[in-house]
Amino acid sequence: MSQSAIFKGVVVPYLLLAPQLLVTAIFFFWPAAQAIWQSLLREDAFGLNSEFVWFENFIEVVTDPTWLDAAFRTLFFSAAVAALALGSALFLAVQADRNIRGATTYKTLLVWPYAVAPAVAAVLWLFMFHPNIGIFGRALNAMGIAWDYKLNGGQAMGLVILASAWKQVSYNFIFFLAGLQSIPKSVLEAAAIDGASPRYRFWTIIFPLLSPTAFFLLVVNLTYAFFETFGVIHSLTQGGPGKATETLIYRAYTDGVMNLNLGTSAAQSVILMLLVVALTFVQFRFIERRVHY
Amino acid sequence: MATLSLRGITKRFGTTQVLHGIDLEVADGEMIVIVGASGCGKSTLLRIVSGLESASEGQVLIGGRDVTALEPAERDIAMVFQNYALYPHMSVFQNMAYGLKIRRLPKPEIERRVAEAAKLLDIGHLLDRKPRQLSGGQRQRVAMGRAIVREPHLFLFDEPLSNLDAKLRVTMRAEIRRLQRRLGVTSLFVTHDQVEAMTLGDRLMVMHQGRAAQVASPMEVWAKPADTYVASFIGSPSMNLLPGIMAADGVVALDGGIQLTLPAPIAGATGRSVTLGIRPEHLAPAPDGIAMQVELLEPLGSETVVHGRMADGTALTAKLLGHVPESGELMLRPDPAWLHVFDRETGQRISA
Ligand SMILES: Nc1ncnc2c1ncn2[C@@H]1O[C@H](COP(=O)(O)OP(=O)(O)OP(=O)(O)O)[C@@H](O)[C@H]1O
Numbered sequence A: 001m002s003q004s005a006i007f008k009g010v011v012v013p014y015l016l017l018a019p020q021l022l023v024t025a026i027f028f029f030w031p032a033a034q035a036i037w038q039s040l041l042r043e044d045a046f047g048l049n050s051e052f053v054w055f056e057n058f059i060e061v062v063t064d065p066t067w068l069d070a071a072f073r074t075l076f077f078s079a080a081v082a083a084l085a086l087g088s089a090l091f092l093a094v095q096a097d098r099n100i101r102g103a104t105t106y107k108t109l110l111v112w113p114y115a116v117a118p119a120v121a122a123v124l125w126l127f128m129f130h131p132n133i134g135i136f137g138r139a140l141n142a143m144g145i146a147w148d149y150k151l152n153g154g155q156a157m158g159l160v161i162l163a164s165a166w167k168q169v170s171y172n173f174i175f176f177l178a179g180l181q182s183i184p185k186s187v188l189e190a191a192a193i194d195g196a197s198p199r200y201r202f203w204t205i206i207f208p209l210l211s212p213t214a215f216f217l218l219v220v221n222l223t224y225a226f227f228e229t230f231g232v233i234h235s236l237t238q239g240g241p242g243k244a245t246e247t248l249i250y251r252a253y254t255d256g257v258m259n260l261n262l263g264t265s266a267a268q269s270v271i272l273m274l275l276v277v278a279l280t281f282v283q284f285r286f287i288e289r290r291v292h293y
Numbered sequence B: 001m002a003t004l005s006l007r008g009i010t011k012r013f014g015t016t017q018v019l020h021g022i023d024l025e026v027a028d029g030e031m032i033v034i035v036g037a038s039g040c041g042k043s044t045l046l047r048i049v050s051g052l053e054s055a056s057e058g059q060v061l062i063g064g065r066d067v068t069a070l071e072p073a074e075r076d077i078a079m080v081f082q083n084y085a086l087y088p089h090m091s092v093f094q095n096m097a098y099g100l101k102i103r104r105l106p107k108p109e110i111e112r113r114v115a116e117a118a119k120l121l122d123i124g125h126l127l128d129r130k131p132r133q134l135s136g137g138q139r140q141r142v143a144m145g146r147a148i149v150r151e152p153h154l155f156l157f158d159e160p161l162s163n164l165d166a167k168l169r170v171t172m173r174a175e176i177r178r179l180q181r182r183l184g185v186t187s188l189f190v191t192h193d194q195v196e197a198m199t200l201g202d203r204l205m206v207m208h209q210g211r212a213a214q215v216a217s218p219m220e221v222w223a224k225p226a227d228t229y230v231a232s233f234i235g236s237p238s239m240n241l242l243p244g245i246m247a248a249d250g251v252v253a254l255d256g257g258i259q260l261t262l263p264a265p266i267a268g269a270t271g272r273s274v275t276l277g278i279r280p281e282h283l284a285p286a287p288d289g290i291a292m293q294v295e296l297l298e299p300l301g302s303e304t305v306v307h308g309r310m311a312d313g314t315a316l317t318a319k320l321l322g323h324v325p326e327s328g329e330l331m332l333r334p335d336p337a338w339l340h341v342f343d344r345e346t347g348q349r350i351s352a
C-alpha cells in the first residue's frame, strides 16, 4: 500500500503509460473494433454497398463444413506443435541443467531460433526440405521415399509442424531451464537418498515442480500455434496442397485478402479473437492458483 | 543399525584438496558429532558417506560392507539437510512415505510406520499439510520423520538445527538426542556450534582444514585437547594460549617472566619452546597470582568474563565468580591441575 504514495495525482502515471496505451489502441483496439463491426456487415460482390446482417456471417462460417475441417486441422496442428516444442525443449533443458561442458555455448545456440523471423525460419526449412534443392529433401528422394510436400498433404503438414515447433523451442527452453534451476539441489539429493532412480526422480519431483511452468508454456504455445504460425505456413505451403495446411488464421487471411469476403473473414477473426481471450483467461486463472504448489 | 568405518578418505575438487585422509571408526548405535569451522570439509565428508559425492581416495564401510562404489540409494542411509529439503509439492504424509513407496512396502506397513514416526515426533496433526504451511520447527520434525520411517542403518545430519531460533534449537537438540538414543541408530551429526557438539555427541570429531584434529568424548576433548586448534575451538571463551619455554621438566617459564609449575613433570622437555594453555575458568583470584590489568568486563549473570593484559602486554581472559572491579589490577592464579602444554612449533599436546 505504501507504493501508492510515490506519485501524487494521476497525471504523471497516465503520462508515463500514454505511449504504450496509444500503441495498444492504434494497433489493437482500433483494428479489433473494426473487425467486430465488419463481421456484422455484408458487402455486395463489388464492394459498393454494405448491409447490417447481425450474426449471419458467423452462422455462415460455423456451418461451413470446410471451416469446421480447418478448425479440427488447427486443433491437430496446434496440439502437435505444442507437444513437439514443449517435449524437445524440456529434453534439451534437462540436458543443459546437468553440468555439461560448454553449457554456455549450448544455451546461447539454443536461444537463436527465437530471434529468427517466422518467414526467415520458413525459408531455412524450405531450403532444407525442398524436394529438388533441399539437402534433406533430395536425400529423402534418393533413399527412395517420395518426398514432395508440395504434392503430399501429410508431408506438408509435417513440415509446417516441424518448422513452427522449431521456432518455439528456444522460448520454452529458457523457461524450462529457469524452472529446473529453481528446484533446490538438496531436494533432488534427498530423493536420491530415499532411493529414487533418476527417472523416478524426474517424474515424481522435477516434473510436478515444473508443471506450473509447463502449463504456462502450453497456453503460450497453443496461442502461438493458433496465431503466430501464419508466417511459417504462408512462406512454406500457402495452406496447400489443397487445403492440407490451411489453419483457421490462414483461412481468415485467404477469405478476406484473397477472396475479398470481408464479412465472413472478419467473423472468423472475431472467433479467433474470442479464443485468444479465452486462452488468456484460462492462463491467468490457472497460473494464479497453480504457481505455488 | 550398523557400524561405520572411514578409511583414509581424501577429496580433491580439481587441484584444491579439501580432505586429507580421514579415518574414523563408529560403533553400532553411536552418535558422532563432526565439528569444525566453516569450510573445513564437514559437509563434504558427510556427502561422501552418503554417496552424494565420491571420495578421491579411501573407503567407506557401513556394517562392514564396502559401499564406496555404491549409489546413495543402495547404502541404506537417511539424511537430514540444513534446509530440510522437503518435497514442496507433497503433503507431510507423502514426504515421509516417499522412500517407503520406492521400496515397495505394502500400504498398511507404510501407514503404520508413518503414523508411528508422526506420533514420536508429535506431528500427527500435520500429515495433510504441505511443507510451506509449516513452521521451521515443524519442517525440521518432518525431515526427521522422513529419515526415521526408513529405519536406515545410518543417520546423517548436516547442520539440521542452524535455521532454527535459539530456543527451538535447544529443544530440538534434546529431542534429536532422545530419539537417537531410543532408536539406537548410528549417526553422524555435523555442526559448527560447539555447544551442540558437546551436548549431542557420544564422541566428537574436531575437524581442522580437512583433517581430524581429535576424535574423543566431549569431556576428553575439553579436558585434553589434542592440539592448540582444538584447545581454542572448544570452550567458551577460548583457552588462553601463552608462549613460553620449559625451564625444567616440570616448570614452564612464560615469555613474560612468570614461572608456573606443572602437576607432573614432562620427561626430557627442558628447553623446549611451548604454548601453555589455561582455560579462563581455571583462573581464580589469589594474592600470589599473575597480575592482570582489567580492560573489559562481560557479565554473564552468575559469572563474569574479564578481558585484560598481563604485565608484558599479553592478552589474558578469565572467567570469574562473584564481583569483579571495573578496572584496576587483579591477581589471578591458574589451577595447576588444568594446565595444558603444547609444542609451540607443531601445536601438538605434550603434557599428559
Ligand atoms: N563442489 C565443490 N567444488 C569445489 N570446491 C568445493 C565444492 N564443495 C565444497 N568445496 C570446498 O570444499 C571446502 C569444504 O567445504 P564444505 O562444504 O565441506 O565445508 P563445511 O565444513 O561444511 O562448511 P560449512 O560449515 O560452511 O557448511 C570449502 O573450501 C569449499 O569451498
Ligand SMILES: [Mg+2]
Residues within 6 Å of the ligand: B042, B043, B044
Ligand atoms: Mg556444510
